[in-house]
Amino acid sequence: MPEQPLRGRHYRTLQPIEVRVAEGMIRAIQPVADQAALPLIAPGLVDLQVNGYAAIDFNHFPFSVDEVAQVTRELWRQGVTTFMPTVITADSDVIEQAVKTLAEACEEHPEVARAVCGIHLEGPFLSPEDGPRGAHPRAHIKAPDAQLFRRWQAAAGGRITLLTLSPEWPTAPDFIRTLTAMGVVVSLGHTAATPEQIITAVEAGARMSTHLGNGAHLQLPRHPNYIWQQLAQDELACALIADGDHLPLSVLKVCMRVKGEQAFLVSDVTRFAGMAAGVYDAPIGGRVRLSENGRLAMAEQPQLLAGSAKGLFHGVNHLVHHALAPLPQALEMASIRPARQMGLPSQQGLNIGAPADLILLTPSNTHGLTLTATWKAGRKVWG
Template identity: 60%
Template structure:
C-alpha cells in the first residue's frame, strides 16, 4: 500500500504537524514536537481560470493533447494541483474542437485527469458592449442558447463544469436554471446587466462572479450598478485577479471584506505566462508586450492590460505582503474556497479522508511565500532546487 508522510508547519495553526496518507488519501494528522526550519504545509492551490501557460493557448486551435499535460505539469510547478482549463468566446466549431481536445487529454493522461476538475467556458453568452466584453470577439458573442451549449457539453464529454455568462440577455434566467439542473456552476461576468437582472440571475441559481471589477465599463453610474449588486448578493462567490495590476489593492480589500468568506482568487493566466519578457502576437489582442515585471499589455496602448501572466501563488503573496488578509486566509482564498465554490473533493483541505493535495512553502523575502514542493494525491509531483 502506497504510504507517504509529510512534516511541516500547519498553515493555519502554525503548529508542527505530521500528515500521513495511504493511496493518496489523508489517514492521519497529528501534532509533533517543535523542529527548526519546518516549512509551511498547505492545501494545493485550485485555479478556476487557466487560459494556457508557457506558450500553450487553450484558445488557439489546434493545440495537442500533450500540451494540456505540459500545462498540468507547469501548474504543479506553480503549486496548483487542481485547475479548470478555460475556453473563451470563439467560433462555435472552434469551441467544440477545443473542448474535444481537452476531454481527450483527460482520457489520455492520468496527470491531466487527476488535476483538471472540469472545463470553464467563459463565453460566448456575454455582453456585446464595449468594455464589459473585454477582449472577447464581438462577432462570436451570442444570446444564451441551451441547444448549442448541449452540443459543446456533449463534445466535452460532460466536462464543462463552470460557465461565465452575462444575465443581460432575456434568455439568461432559463438558461441558468437548466445549468443548475445539470450541475453546472453559473458565474456572472463580462456583463452590462442591470442590478435587477443580476438579482434575477442569482434567484435563478447563478453562484459566482467572474473576475469581479474587470471586464467592465470604464465609467459606471455611481449606484445602482452591476458591481455593487454582485457584492451585495451573499450567494455569489467572488473571483478576483490579485496580480496587483487588474485591481487596485483598496478594491481587493473592499471586495474581500464585503464578500465575508466568499472571496477567492483566480489567476486568469494566459499562454504568455512562464515566457521571457518581450513582444508577442496574441490571437485576441494583436501585438502584446510582456514586461520584466510581469505586466502584459497591448503594444499600441500600454495602459490596457492584455491578460494575466502571474500564477495563483503570486496572488496569495500580493494579499499577504500588503497585509490585506492573514496568510491562512490568503491560502484558503486560492485553495479551499474555489474548491467549495464548485463542490470539489479537495474542498476539505488538509483533513483526514481528503485527497492529499498539498504544497510546502518557505517564508521568503518581504513576507512572501516561496513554493518548495507540490504533492498531488499523495505523490510528490514537483520539488524546487
C-alpha cells in the first residue's frame, strides 16, 4: 500500500485526480487542484502473449522459477502488470515441463502469482503447412488431442486458460467444445483452415484470433481466405501485433476498424527483447536474426518473422505515433480490452473497485509516451 495517494491526470479526461488505494484495490478517485507537472495515470498493461524476455525463454530449458520472476520484474519496467507466459509447439514432455515450471513459479513467488493470469498454450495443434506454421517446428505439430491436453493441464495446475489452435483438423470442433466446457478460451491461429472450418470452430466455441494476419501464407487467394473469414466472424476478438514489423499500418487500420472494441494488442515478445542485434540459435525458429531496428526473423527465410523483440508498450506508442488510435484507445487496446477477453478484474480499468494495477506516463510530442512508474496491486514495483 502506498504511503501517499497517487496523483496525476486521468488518461481519458486529462483532469487532475487523486487515486486512493487500500488492500490492492482502488478505493477512491477524487479531483484535485490543477498542477502543471502531473503525469498521466492509466491502467497497467495486459499482455496475453509473452514467450520470454531479456534472454529468458519459456520454451527453452532449463528455465527456472526464479527466471520467471525475473521476467515479471522486467515486464514491470515496460508497464505490463498482468501477462500470460506463452508455451509454443514442442515435444510433449517439453511442454509438460514448461507449464509445470510456470505453475511452480506462481506457487513459489507471490509477485508472479499476482502478475500471471494464466498460461497461453500456442500449439502444437496448428497447421503443418509452411507459412501458417510460422516458426513452430513441423516435427511436433499434431492433431488436437483432449487426453494430451488434460495431461498438460494437470501439470500446470489448471493454469492453461488460453489455447491457440488451427481448426483445419477434423477433430477440432469436438476438441473446442471440450476445452470451452473446461473454461479454456480457444483462439484460432497458425491456420490454413477453410472459411467453413472457421465458421464451424466459432459455432463450437472459439472466441479469439491469435495475432491475426501473421502465421499465414505469403500469398493468399483474393477471396475467400482465412483472414477475411476471421474478420467477418463477429464472435471472434482480434489480437494484433503492432510492433511495426508484423503488420503494415493499413492492415492494422482495417482490422481495428472492422473489430472495434474487439481489437486488442499483444506483443508476442521473445527472449530477444533487450538483446544486441545479431544472429542467434533459438528454439523458436531455429537460427534467427535480430536486426538493428529490432526486427526478429528466421535467418534463412527473412520474410518469415520469429516472434517480436519489442514489448507491448512499444505497440501503444506505434498506434499513437501513426495516428491509428487516440491515446486513450491505444492504452485500452493494451490493457482493458485484453483483460476483458480473459474475464480479468483489471478490465474495470481506472475505476473504484478495480485492482490498483496502474502506470504513470509522461507524454511527449517527439518521443511519444514515456513510462515513469508501475504499480501492481497498490504497490509501486518500478520507477
